[in-house]
Amino acid sequence: MLRLNVGMKSREGGGAGTLSIGALAARFGLATHVLRHWEAMGLLHPGRDAGGRRRYGADDLTRVATILVLKEAGLGLNTIRVLSTTVDRAARHEILRPTAEELRSRIAAAQASLELIEGGLNCAHEDVTQCPNYRRLIAERIAEQAEPRRP
Numbered sequence: 001m002l003r004l005n006v007g008m009k010s011r012e013g014g015g016a017g018t019l020s021i022g023a024l025a026a027r028f029g030l031a032t033h034v035l036r037h038w039e040a041m042g043l044l045h046p047g048r049d050a051g052g053r054r055r056y057g058a059d060d061l062t063r064v065a066t067i068l069v070l071k072e073a074g075l076g077l078n079t080i081r082v083l084s085t086t087v088d089r090a091a092r093h094e095i096l097r098p099t100a101e102e103l104r105s106r107i108a109a110a111q112a113s114l115e116l117i118e119g120g121l122n123c124a125h126e127d128v129t130q131c132p133n134y135r136r137l138i139a140e141r142i143a144e145q146a147e148p149r150r151p
Helices: 021-028 032-040 058-072 077-085 089-122 132-146
Strands: none
Touching: 021 032, 021 058, 032 058, 058 077, 077 089, 089 132
């Protein structure tokens, strides 16, 4: 679970209210090379101090948190980059729709797995394969596999 603490108190060798790359990475439990990679991909645009060192402000903290939340939701960095530049609602929907469908499919598979596991936990038979509920679930799975799959 991502925990976000956006209190900007660090003044590590830079401007007031900004963070160094190390401080920002540490705040999110990331390696600094991850932030550099995200910058190279165009996901982050840190300011620079007089010495050319990256300085991250409150907007950058929000951006990093957003990237992490979207990654947890199953989006890839390229998709996140495209989303970050998309202001059109229809385009956003086109980008997110396949991910939403994939998540629904994974949730359904996880629900089916949970039903099977809970059936095994609640079965009074010594041999779970003799349990009527287990046999029903397996028969349903066999029937599903017999149906042609949609692309």
